[in-house]
Structures are given as C-alpha cells and as structure tokens.
Amino acid sequence: MKPGTIVAAALLIILAALPLLTQAFDQRYLLSVGTRIVIWSIAAVSLNMILGYGGLVSFGHAAFFGIGGYAVGILSAEGIQSGWVQWPVALGASILWAALVGALSLRTRGVYFIMITLAFAQLVYYLASGLAGYGGDDGLNISRSRFSGLIDLRDKATFYWLCFALLCATLWFCGRLANSRFGYVLRGAKSNELRMMALGFPVFRYRLVACIIAGAFGGLAGILLANEGAYVSPAMMSWVKSGDLIVIVVLGGIGTLFGPLYGAIAFFALEEMLKPLLDLVHKGWGEYWQIVFGPLLVLVALYARGGMASLLKARG
Amino acid sequence: MKSGLFGAATIAAVAFGLQPVWAQDSVKIGFVSTFSGPQAAIGEDMRRSVELALEHLGGKMGGKKIEIVYEDDQFKPDVGKARSEKLVQQDKVNFVSGYIWSNVLLASLKTVADEGDTILVGANAGPSQIAGELCNKNFFSTSWNNDQTPMAMGEYLNTKGVKSLYVVGPNYAAGKDMLAGVKRTYKGKLMGEDYTKWPDQLDFSAELTKIGAAKPEGIFIFYPGAHGVQFVKQWAQSGLNKTVPLYQVFSIDAITLPQQGELALGTLGAQEWVNDLPNDQNKRYVADFKKKHNTYPSYYGAQSYDAIMLIASAVEALKGDLGNKDKVRAEMKKANFKSLRGDFKFNTNQFPIQNFYIQETVKDPQGMMTVKTIATAVTAAKDPYYEKCSMK
C-alpha cells in the first residue's frame, strides 16, 4: 500500500474511535474539537470538488454553512423541530442557491469568479444580519433537530458518529465522482477548457452540476454546524470563514481526496495547540500564537507545494 | 511520515495532557474576552481589572487559591463558543466570566450554562434575550441589559429639555437595541435615524452632512470601541460640535478617550458606573488602577472587577466548598459584595437593579481626559424584559 493510503486509513480508524478514546482518557473537549474538524472537513471536501478538481475558486463557500444552518434555525424557531423536514429543506435551499450562483458566476473566470462568488456570499450574510425576527446579528439559539427517537443529537458521541458517517459518505461520493467520467471532464476543463469544449463536452453544464453538488454538501455541513452549537449566526458565513475553508483545502492539498481532511485537522489542531505550546516555552507567549501560525502558513505555501497530501506522496 | 504522525501525537499529548493540572484546592475561573484584533484594548482593560481584583483578594477566595484562565474570542461567536467549551470541558472551571459581545455570549450560553452546568457571570454583554425568555439560573450579570443605558439617556434628555434629536448607530443587533432604547423613553421630536455599516464603515461624512441639514438640538450615538473614536473625531472635524451637542452611550470611555482627546470635551453620556462614584471600594479600585497603568479604568473593567468580587462573595460564604451548585447559585443571588457602583441587587432574572448616571467628558487636574458624574438619570432601574423571564 502507498503511504498515503496507510495514513488515510489510520486516520479514519482513529477518527472512528475518537469518542471511545476521549472517554477512556477523560478528554471530553477533544471530542468537541473532533466534531468541529469532521464538520469542517465535509465542507472542505465539497469545496475541493470545485476548487481542486474544477479549478473554480469559490470565495463564498461559507454561504452554505449559513443557508444550511439558517434553514434549520428558522424552521426550529417556527416550531418545526423534525429533522425529517428540516434537513431536506436545508439541502434543497442550498442546492437552489448553488444553482443560481453557479449559473451567474460561471460566466466569469479566475479572479473574477473568486470575487463574484464572494459578492453573492456577502448578500446572504447581510440578509441574515437583517433578519431581525430571527436574532439578526445576534444570531439565533435553537434546539437540535429531532429524528423521532431514532437518534438523539444531543448526545455528543452519537452526534459525532453521525457527522463522521456523513464525512465518510462525502469522501466516498466525491472520490467516486472524481474518478468517474464526470470527474475527468471537470479536471480536463480545468487544464484546458477549449479542448474539452472542442471535444464536444458541455463544460458549463458539467461545472454547474459540480457547483450544485458542492453546494449540497456545504449545506449539509451547515446543518451539522447549526446542530453542533445549537446556534446559528451570520458570523458563520462571513467572508473570513470562506477564506478559512480555502486555507484548509490549500493547506491539506488541493485536488486530493483526503487533503481537505488533513487540512482541517492541521488547522484546528494548530489553533488548539500552538497557544499552550508557546505558553510552555514562556508563560504569556501563547496569546501571540498567530505570530507563529501566520508564517507557518507562508512556509507551507512556499515550500510544501501541493499541501500536506503531497508530503505523503513525496515520502512514498 | 509515520514518525511525523507519532511526533504530532506527542505534541498533542503535551498540549492537551500535560497542561498544568489544577490542584483540587483552587477556585478556577475562565475569562472570555477579546484579546486580539481591533477591539483587543477592551479585553486588556478587563484583564487589568480582573488582575487588580485578584490582588485585592490576596489571590485567594474562601481560603483557596484562585486560578484564572483567559481565552480570546477573537470577536467571533464561533471562536468564543469553542473557547468557552474548552474552559468548561477541559479546564473544568468553576465559573466562567467576561464576554464583551452579545453574539459571542449568546453563542456560548448553552455550552456553559446548560450543558456545562457552570455559573456564567456576564461582565459586559446583556442582550435582551438573556434578560427575558432565555434567562438562565446559571447566568448572572454584573453589567446591564442593552436597552437600559440608552433608556436612561432618553429620560435625561427629557428633563434637560432637548426638543429634537437625531439618532445614529451601527446596523447590527446591539446598535438597533440601543437606538430603540433611547426612542422608548425620549419624548421630543425625532429628526432622523441612521444605521451605518458594521463593522467596516470608517467614514461618517454622509451621516454628518444629513445631521447638519436636519439641524437637531442633539445627536445620540452608540459606537463602541474604535468606532466611537472615529465618529467623535469626524463630528468635531465637521464643525457640528459647535452647533449640535453629542449625547452618547458606550462611545466615549477610558479606552477611547486617549484617542478622542479634547475633541470629546463637554459631551454627555449615560453609564451605570463612573470612576468618581463616591464609595470606598471604588476610590481604592480607581486609585490602584491609575497607579498601576497610568490611565483610568473603563466600565468594562469595573464590571469585570465586580464579576470577580461577586464570585468571591459566594465562594467566601461557602468557605470554598463549591460541590453543591444550588448553594453556590443561592449565594450568588444574594449579591453580598461591595460593588464599585455602591448598592447592588439582583432582579429575578439575575440582572442588576441599579442607578444610571450622566457623565460629562472633562480634563482632570493632571490634564488627562476622563469623565465625571454630573447627574443621576434614573434610580433603581429594572430592565424592561425581566417579566418575560420564567424565574421568579
């Protein structure tokens, strides 16, 4: 087996066993971090679909956090607690939004695409900030989705396993898709759009479908995020979050299946660990962890081309 | 790469596992505030006051050592929630305090007060939801509810006879609350109402030009932190300071005054605490703070100091035995401590019943900018939401 496969498999096994491990070592907080990592990974994997395979850099992917989250939140505030209603509505809203944004944005290329997707995300952001009836900028405290006794999302371990299972499903689906005819067309269009068009592929339609799929999984991550914190707010779709998602994907390795997962783990683990580590070096330094984190990202960009996933490849 | 993974695991073990293990005989308090980014000065002011409170307590409560863990919310609700989660689940603190921003507090409330069953003392943010329907037996406030301060200002404007007013604030939840608050009590003529972009508007020329054209007798603003600096400067630069007086809440304080300087002289604001309130504990607090940091403390700091003292009163009363949460809550509710604002009493929703004062921006004898009390706007005020709270 290739080292990349071994690491990925080991990682998945550790992640699958995380609730048991954290319980055994009495590290409840690690499970909370793990839950966030898994949810963000779903969003990052979906972003990687269009960004990594399609070459379409969306700077508005966090909008799907918001759309998925707010669909759950608003329904919950209106007294509809059933996940059987909330989740399909949230996914449907994400798909609709993705189709609309995709249809309009795909006319542009490169940096113009980056900025037009940002513009649409900002529209949703300010829309949510203006929803005075649903907390506006303060956000909305909600109760978690109910699945008529089937599973209880309030239980941390159960919720984690659900997120993990959905991550696995996302990975499986995106992996299959990337290596299908669809994936090859998408990748082909990334390296040479004209050639693919000359070959008779309706590139625009392929890309639109990719945007819609990515949007649906992004919305799924939003649903989970809303249930994780039992809270939704416009901040979950600020442009900074879209930026974080891009950073995670690039950090992990664009256009690789497991890269986004590595990226999310590194991103959150560094955030959790740099502070205490620096405090160990010198009490009080931990607060300035970003002065280390920033240059670290610069170094990754400069010297680890292809992100963390490429490190595994290089060793093998 | 396997060795790399092993290395990462080792680092993780160091970071998560080998953190200083809290001794059982200490009282652990988590303090969440903003320590990085543009609003870090507020967090710093709160931290200085917490440190001063610890000094005044001799580092002990109820015979136990006090351990404080500061966490930075980066001015983002999700980060604040994650940090609060860490305090409760990993550091296993007995109390959580701090919180400048309503949205950070709302995001963290469930994690700390419900799922963590940990007592939370809000030292600044006071959204109406938590005063009303979201009130929580584990939540105590040493600040106010958002509406109260501007309501006090509105009352004062009535007694002063300001006949017409133009109100301006940022277009986000607290901004809307503040303007709604002043409109609720102010009885004069409202000449105009503007909401500006938040948090990225740096220019207020359009609004100031409109105010100049509307010719009101007063402007009411709410711009916390750096935005207050910008608005006050531009108001003075536009020449409006000569014709239209400025009335403010949370926009001119010890943190912003070094930057606003003389431009802010003579402006009036409402506040539940002022640095010259005549009680012994306040005199000591302000004097010691000034001696240490060569600047005045702000209300953010005073509220944080009170939060620590409130916690200390409960811990003292129980002689450090925090095992029974019901007893801790009961002791907290008595508010048996010497608040910097003098009398301090909790309403049923565990928000304070308190006075609000009118303060004027002046220069002290040493030439340092500060505020001084000139009137009491309202006495023993209750927030307008406590009846919605299910706790009686």
Place this chain on the structure above:
Amino acid sequence: MEYLLIQVLNGVQLGLLMFLLAAGLTLTFGIMDLVNLAHGSLYMMGAYIAWTFVTWTDSFVLGALLALPATFALGMAVEAVVMRRLYARDHLDQVLATFGLILFFNELVRVLWGPAGKSIAVPPFLSRTIEILPGVPYPAYRFALIVVGAVVAILLAWLVARTRLGMLIRAGASNRRMIAALGVNIELLFSLVFGLGAVFAGLAGLMAAPISSVKIGMGDDILILAFVIIVIGGIGSIKGAFVAAMLVGQIDIVGRAFLPDLLKTVMPPASASAAAPAISQVLVYILMAGVLVWRPTGLFGQRA
C-alpha cells in the same frame, strides 16, 4: 443643492481614498499576477509607521514624509522575502501565504504598538472648515484629502501613460511573458512596482488615520472593498480602478444619504429605515455582480 454638492464631495473623497488602496492592488495583480491579501496590512503598517513618525517629529507633514519611504522599504522587504517566491505560483498558494502574512502583521502590531488603537491628529492648519461655496462649510482636512488624492491619481496616470516604467507596466499587464522576453530586468521591475503599491497603500492608511483610528486589522475589511473595486474596473487597469473607485464612492454615499428618503416615498417610514441600511450595505456587491454578469472581465479588463 449645497447639500447635494457636499454629499457628492463626500463620495469623491471616499472614492479617492479607495483608489489609492486599489491602485497598488491592481498594479501588483495586473503585472505580477499576484493575489495579495496582505495589501491591507501595508495600509495598516503605513498608518502605524506614520503615527510613530508623527509622534516623534510632532508634525503631521514631516511624519508623513518620513513614513512614505519607510513604507516603500517595508514593501520592498516583504517582496524580497515572500512575494518574489510567489509570482510563478498558483493563485491559491498566494492566497494561503498572504493570508498568513495578515495574521503575522496583525500580531506584530499588537506586540510592537500594543492592543490599544492610536490616533493621529489633524494638522493644525487643516483643523478648521473652509467655505467651498459662500455659506457652505466643508472640513479643510477632507478637502485636502481630495486634493492629495487627485494629485496622486494624475501623477499615476502620467507615470503609466508617459514614462518608461509606465510602458513596462502597461506591457506587463497585457502580456507578462513578452516583457520578460524583451530583456527587461524583471526582478527590479517587480520590486519597484510592489514597493510603489505599498507606498500608495501606506499613503491611504496615513491619510485616513486622522479621520478614523489607527487600529489592528484596519486594513482587513477595507481590503475586500479594494478587491471589489479592481474587479469592477478590470484587473490591471489603473483607469478602471479609478472609475470603479469613483463609482463605488458615489454609490456608497447615495445609499447612505438618499436611499432612506427615497424608500420612504414607496414604503412606511419604519420599514424604510430598516431596509435602507441593509440595501446600502449590499449595493456595491450588487454592482459588482451586475458588472461581472454583463462584462465578465470588468469594465476595462483585458483578461481573466
């Protein structure tokens, strides 16, 4: 009528300030094909450096004159240490690296200057109002901003249209490989252009300082607006950046000054004052999306 004039001037002043920030961004983008998220950090550093010099010399003009070469030097240093290695790279690598730089600079400022913001006072000879028309006062400093902004815009137009450096810049924006093939010292050109962009950003930062406040992260939010402007104008086009900045300045002012009253004619006052800020907040984004749907490479852009 005077009211209208003043609001238009307010828009021009805001637009010129944004133009200064956008000019450097569009230059580095157009010539080096570099997505520089840290451009806002240079804006912030310009303001902080200016604060240091103004405090030291006790003179705004002197402090500003010292701060500009310092910002230029800082820009060249950043270029030499990080940016130079990024030109040939994917946009995404550039995003990652410059995002890291933002975090670094924000923390650096906190370490060097502390968490509290800084204030630069308006120079005394400008801290008054002048009458632009009889009986119509306008803050002198804002008028000075318009003058400086206009002078810089004209200088830049001259530089790009009439000098050898400008010729290379234009050539680089339309065909990067070509100028390399012509035997131009590319490294030096790139360093100069980046330094120039840093100076403009620094100038914008120090000129905005007296009306705003010098604070950590002051460049982060405004950066997005600068990107919006260069995208509307078309990447690499100085002319486009200027037109777009003016457009955005006016639209912003219209949204804030006139929209609430406009809406009140069609809806009840309460909902009008609620809707107006929400709409004015997204106006520039709607403008950008509209422009891009209509012209996918911006108003004056040549390539994607």
